[in-house]
Amino acid sequence: MRLFARAKVPKSMELEVGALLSELVFGHGYMHYGYFPEGLPEELSLQALGEAQHAYFEKLLETIGTVPGDVRRILDVGSGTGANARGLIG
Numbered sequence: 252m253r254l255f256a257r258a259k260v261p262k263s264m265e266l267e268v269g270a271l272l273s274e275l276v277f278g279h280g281y282m283h284y285g286y287f288p289e290g291l292p293e294e295l296s297l298q299a300l301g302e303a304q305h306a307y308f309e310k311l312l313e314t315i316g317t318v319p320g321d322v323r324r325i326l327d328v329g330s331g332t333g334a335n336a337r338g339l340i341g
Contacts, residue, residue, distance in 0.1 A: 286310045
């Protein structure tokens with residue numbers, strides 16, 4: 252689903268608006284869908300979505316492990332706001 256379905260808005264602007272909304276609404280800037288370890292809640296709220304996005308990042312950390320302390324750069328392709336990369340380098 253496109254954020255601006257009717258207007259002819261450059262894709263880069265659409266992504267910027269999405270990133271800004273993610274930062275303002277959820278406070279963390281993650282731009283992925285989320286991870287619901289207990290399955291989808293009966294009623295999906297903004298709070299539940301924000302928590303699921305954070306849970307996704309926590310699952311990512313659990314899956315890839317800890318980034319070694321001497322790593323100073325991470326290539327985050329399709330990084331959105333860069334929240335995942337910032338979280339990985341602590």
